[in-house]
Amino acid sequence: MASPIGVAIVGASGYAARELIQILLKHPGVKITTATSRQDEAPRLDALHPSLAKRIDLTCETFDADRIAEKAAFAFLALPHTASMAVVPALRERNVKVIDLSADYRLTDPQVYEDWYGHAHTDVAGLGSAVYGLPELFRDRIPTAGLIANPGCYTSTSILALAPLVAENLIERTGVVIDAKSGVSGAGRSPKLTTHFPECNESFSAYSVGRHRHTPEIDQILTTVAAGQGEAVEVIFTPHLVPMDRGIFATIYAVPRQAAVEHDLLDLYRSFYADSPFVRVVNHLPATKDSAYTNYCDLTVRVVRGRIVVLACLDNLIKGASGVAVQNLNLMLGCPEETALI
Template sequence: MTRVAILGGTGYTALELLKILARHSSAKVTAITSRTETSPIREIHPSLAGRFDLSLENLSPQQLKERADVVFCCLPHVASMEAVPGLLEVGLKVIDLSADYRLKDPEVYAKWYGHAHTDAGRLSSAVYGLPELYRDRIRGTNLIANPGCYTSTSILALAPLIQQGLVEPTGIIIDAKSGVSGAGRTPKQNILFAECNESFGAYSVGNHRHQPEIEQILSESSGRNVDVIFTPHLTPMDRGIEATIYAVPKAKATQQELLEVCRAFYQNSPFVRVVDRIPTTKDSAYTNFFDMTIRIVKDRVVILACLDNLIKGASGVAIQNFNLMYGYAETDGLL
C-alpha cells in the first residue's frame, strides 16, 4: 500500500484525484493540505462525505514525509515550484499538476508565464507525464510534470501522424474548446454563470501558454521541428475538451489507412480509443478515455479528438503516472 498526500486540496483536480484514489486498490490517502483552510475535506468537497475522514492541514515537507510516500501537487503555477524542491529533498516522489516543470527552457517558461523559474535546475530531469509517449521514463523518475488538458488532447491526436511522417510538422491548426472547469475553481468574472452561459468565444489567441508545451513535446517525441497555431475557446459546459485539428498530408493516404496507423501506435495504450465515428465530449466525460478519429477533407487531414479535462486531462493521467511509478496496473482506479 502506497501512502499518498494531496498538496492543495481545495480545487477541482484534487477533488477528482480523491474520487479516484478512494477506489484504488493500492493507495491510501494520508494527508490533504491547504495553506489557508483547516476544515474537514467533506466540507470543502461535500461529495467526499463518507469517503475520507481527513481535514486540511498546513504541513511541512518533513511532516509530509512522515505520513506519505508520494505527493500529488495541485498548487497553482509558481506556487508549485516553491513547494516541490522541499518535497524532493526529504525523499518524497512528486507528481506535479501545475505547468511549472513541463517546459524545459526556463526562458520559455518566463516568457509565457511571466515569472522567472526558481527551480530551473530540475527542468531537464522532470519527466513529462504522458504515458502514451513516455511510459518507460515515468517508471524510473521521482518528479513527473503532469500534462495539461489542451496539451494532452493535441499531442495525443497528432503524435502518431507526425512521428510516422504522414503530415507536415508545420502549418498545423488546432481549434480547441474547453468546459468552464478548465479555468479552475477560483472565482473569476469570465466564468461567472451570467458571463459564460449561452455564450461561446475564443481567448488568448496567439498567446496561450499551452502552445509552447504542445510544440515542445511533439518536436521532442518526433525528432521534427513542430509548429502549430493553437486557438482555445470557452464553451458553456462543465467539463470536456474537443479539438478539431487541421494538418497538411505529406503523401496520399486514405482515411482508413491513417486510422489504422493510429490504432497501431496506441495498441498498448488502454485509454486511447481510435474510433470511426466523430467523438463528442459526452463520450469521454467522467472517464479517463481519449477518443479520436480522422477525416480527409479536400487537401487536409482533419483530426477530431475529445477527453475529459479534469480526468484524462489532469487527475486521471496523474493516477496513470502514479501507477507506472509504483508498478501497479496502469488502469488501477480508473474508468
C-alpha cells in the same frame, strides 16, 4: 497483502484535486494520509468537497515538507502555476516522489517558461530532471522518475491527436491548426468574471488567441516525438470557452506530405496506440459526452479536400488532469496502468 502506500494531496481545494481524491479512494494500493490547503482555516476535505462526506475523514493542514515526508511516499501537487516550484525542492530533498499537476515542470527551457508565464523559474535543476507524464508517449521513462510533470487537458488532447502523424513524418511541421474548446471547469474553481454564470452561459468565445501558455508545450512535446526529422513543430493553437461543466474537444487541421488515405490513417492510429489502454480510436465522430467522467481520450481521423482532420475529446478533469496523474502513479508503483481508473 502489503500495506497501502501513503500519498499526499498538496492543494486540495480545486476541481482536479476533488477528482483525484475520488479516484484514489478506489485505489487498493494507496491511502491518502495527508492533504494541504492554503486557506487560513484548516477545513475538512468533506467541507471543501461535500461529495466526499462519509468517504474520507481528513482535515487539511498547512504545507510542511517534513510532515508530508513522514506520512507519504508520493505527493500530488494540485497547485496554481508558479506555486509548485516553491515546494518541489523541499519534497524531493526528503525523497518524496512528486506528480505535479501544474505547468511548472512541463517546459524544459527556463527562459521559455519565463517568457510565457511571466515568472523566472526558481528550480532549474528540477526542471531538468522532470519527466513529462504522458504515458502513451513516455511510458518507459515514468516508472523510475522522481518528479512527473503531469500534462494538462488541452495539451494531452492535442498531443495525442497529432503524435502518430508527427512520429511517422506524414504532415508538414508548421501551419498545424488546433481549434480547441473547453468546459468551464478547465478555468479552475476560483471565481473569475469570464466564468461567472451570466457571463459565460449561452455564450461561446475564444480567448488567449496567439498567446495561450500551452502552445510552447505542445510544440516542445511534438518536436520531441519528431526527433531526428529536422524541422521543429509549430502549431497555431486557439482555445475557446464552451458553456458546459467539463470536457475538451479539439478539431485539428494538418497538411499531409503526400496524398492521405483515411482508412490507412485510422489503421496507423490503432497501431500506434495498440498498447495504450486509455486511447480509443473510433470510426464515428466523437463527442464530449462519450468521454465525460472517464479516463479515455477518443480520437478519429478524416481526410477533407486533401487535408487531414483529427477530432479528439477527453474529460479535462480526469484524462486531462487527475486520471492521467493516477496512470503515472500506477506506472511508478509497478501496478496495472488501469488500476482505479476503469
